[in-house]
Amino acid sequence: MSQVKLTLALSKGRIFEETLPLLRAAGIEVLEDPEKSRKLILPTNRPDVQVVLVRASDVPTYVQYGGADLGVCGKDTLIEHEAEWGGAGSVGLYQPLDLKIAKCRMSVAVRADFDYASAVRQGARLKVATKYVAIAREFFASKGVHVDLIKLYGSMELAPLTGMADAIVDLVSTGNTLKANHLVEVEPIMDISSRLVVNPTALKVKRELLRPILDAFARATA
Numbered sequence: 001m002s003q004v005k006l007t008l009a010l011s012k013g014r015i016f017e018e019t020l021p022l023l024r025a026a027g028i029e030v031l032e033d034p035e036k037s038r039k040l041i042l043p044t045n046r047p048d049v050q051v052v053l054v055r056a057s058d059v060p061t062y063v064q065y066g067g068a069d070l071g072v073c074g075k076d077t078l079i080e081h082e083a084e085w086g087g088a089g090s091v092g093l094y095q096p097l098d099l100k101i102a103k104c105r106m107s108v109a110v111r112a113d114f115d116y117a118s119a120v121r122q123g124a125r126l127k128v129a130t131k132y133v134a135i136a137r138e139f140f141a142s143k144g145v146h147v148d149l150i151k152l153y154g155s156m157e158l159a160p161l162t163g164m165a166d167a168i169v170d171l172v173s174t175g176n177t178l179k180a181n182h183l184v185e186v187e188p189i190m191d192i193s194s195r196l197v198v199n200p201t202a203l204k205v206k207r208e209l210l211r212p213i214l215d216a217f218a219r220a221t222a
């Protein structure tokens with residue numbers, strides 16, 4: 001019989017790497033490296049705790065449906081997930097902590113030769129390609145700028161380069177990806193960091209298991 005009682009959903013890459021020190025602060029060591037293994041369920045030093053690896057945009061879904069008890073995902077991912085479900089607060093995920101990890105920003109970027117300021121000033125209708133349609137829609141609506149949104153799933157930088165869009169809304173960290181593709185950041189939209197999300201039922205039913213972990217995370221991010 002499996003002894004696992006608590007499942008944590010993480011995505012590979014920066015979120016996984018930057019969650020490890022927080023887990024360590026809670027006395028939890030992940031026993032396999034996702035970059036070296038193809039396993040999707042990773043054991044920890046605690047027989048009652050396991051980590052599942054899912055796509056970043058699937059973390060809220062796993063936690064919402066109880067496939068995982070808790071998870072770590074970007075504020076961007078959470079906003080887009082909630083928008084699909086009818087807006088902030090509609091999903092009922094408990095969001096106790098900003099973990100202040102995987103920090104970056106959501107920004108508007110265009111080709112270096114595109115005059116964004118004039119286009120916006122003149123009331124032009126902008127074609128905007130993005131994976132983050134809810135964030136982009138809300139941002140341009142609040143500015144009173146008309147946009148046609150084109151939903152993409154990755155490599156957004158290509159959209160202005162191929163003439164498919166005037167602008168993109170994407171995450172910027174170092175700015176290297178934009179630079180390498182001759183794009184410039186013209187307007188920041190919001191700062192992004194990763195949040196802890198917890199299944200509300202798990203919070204009640206597994207309180208004794210969850211509470212020390214939430215407390216350790218809170219102390220480690222204070």
Ligand code: PRP
Pocket residue numbers: 154155170171172173174175176177178
């Ligand atoms: C993000 C984003 C950019 C890149 C920006 O992609 O979409 O492509 O990081 O980082 P930089 O400013 O440091 O160059 P990510 O690697 O998260 O993967 P994705 O393409 O799957 O979104």
